[in-house]
Amino acid sequence: xxxxxxxxxxxxxxTSRALQRYLDGEADDLTAARVAxxxxxCRRCGLQAQTYRAIKQALRGSGSGxxxxxxxxxxxxxxxxxxxxxxxxxxxxx
Amino acid sequence: xxxxxxxxxxxxxxxxxxxxxxxxxxEIAVLYRVASTLVRQPADAQDLVQDTLVRAYRAIDxxxxxxxxxxxxxxxxxxxxxxxxxxxxxxxxxAEHQDSDVLDRGGDPRSAEDVVVDAxxxxxxxxxLAALPTMHRVVVQLVDVDGLSYAExxxxxxxxxxxxxxxxxxxxxxxxxxxxxAGLVPHRSLx
Numbered sequence: 669x670x671x672x673x674x675x676x677x678x679x680x681x682x683t684s685r686a687l688q689r690y691l692d693g694e695a696d697d698l699t700a701a702r703v704a705x706x707x708x709x710c711r712r713c714g715l716q717a718q719t720y721r722a723i724k725q726a727l728r729g730s731g732s733g734x735x736x737x738x739x740x741x742x743x744x745x746x747x748x749x750x751x752x753x754x755x756x757x758x759x760x761x762x
Numbered sequence: 763x764x765x766x767x768x769x770x771x772x773x774x775x776x777x778x779x780x781x782x783x784x785x786x787x788x789e790i791a792v793l794y795r796v797a798s799t800l801v802r803q804p805a806d807a808q809d810l811v812q813d814t815l816v817r818a819y820r821a822i823d824x825x826x827x828x829x830x831x832x833x834x835x836x837x838x839x840x841x842x843x844x845x846x847x848x849x850x851x852x853x854x855x856x857a858e859h860q861d862s863d864v865l866d867r868g869g870d871p872r873s874a875e876d877v878v879v880d881a882x883x884x885x886x887x888x889x890x891l892a893a894l895p896t897m898h899r900v901v902v903q904l905v906d907v908d909g910l911s912y913a914e915x916x917x918x919x920x921x922x923x924x925x926x927x928x929x930x931x932x933x934x935x936x937x938x939x940x941x942x943x944a945g946l947v948p949h950r951s952l953x
Binding site for chain 1: 778779782786790794807808811812883887888891902905906907911912927934938948
């Protein structure tokens, strides 16, 4: 085992538990501040956070080119026809 | 938000249309992204959103104006479930391992080496995503690709927020493990 103190270990575990929520912007202010402070001082957790940030970025990038503008245009037109016809679109399903 | 009262039932046509325009139309792109995650086939995704829009229009008079995205995602989820009931059960599992995403990055100022490493990283992440069990993959797609909050993803899938969190955590850990195996991120023992 390394010389990591028990306190440090607890901080790392606590950070690890809250890390995903923190990275997703879903952690409360207090937790976010605690995690941010720990990531600054702990290289191990900082690297882990960096990896997860990169994963999120890669996932976001993988989907960014997939927006089908034509499909969106069709759906907006359909939406417009709904409001124009009072909900009686020809394509009204079931 | 709740700054405006619910659309009243009198003068239905114009009031409904106004409420629909206010609450629903801005969310069409999100609905389509989520639908694409749920069904994968573009034509099915469009059909699903169309069904959702029709149902939303019919229900708009009863909507109180609070959290329109969550309301619409619930309608989308119920509509999806109803549609699946009318189809062959096996349809749900078809093409789960097909990866239709294409990495198509434009030119950028990074060094050639960085571009290659980033492309490798992204390729491993995309492969790892495709290899995840469906229930995990869908959550990752909703949150990381489609940009939904935990609560919105929970609404879309009809599962508790805590389940979204735990699936997300496990899914990302698996993706990270793949990256470690590919030598793209350092291996570390803790967690």
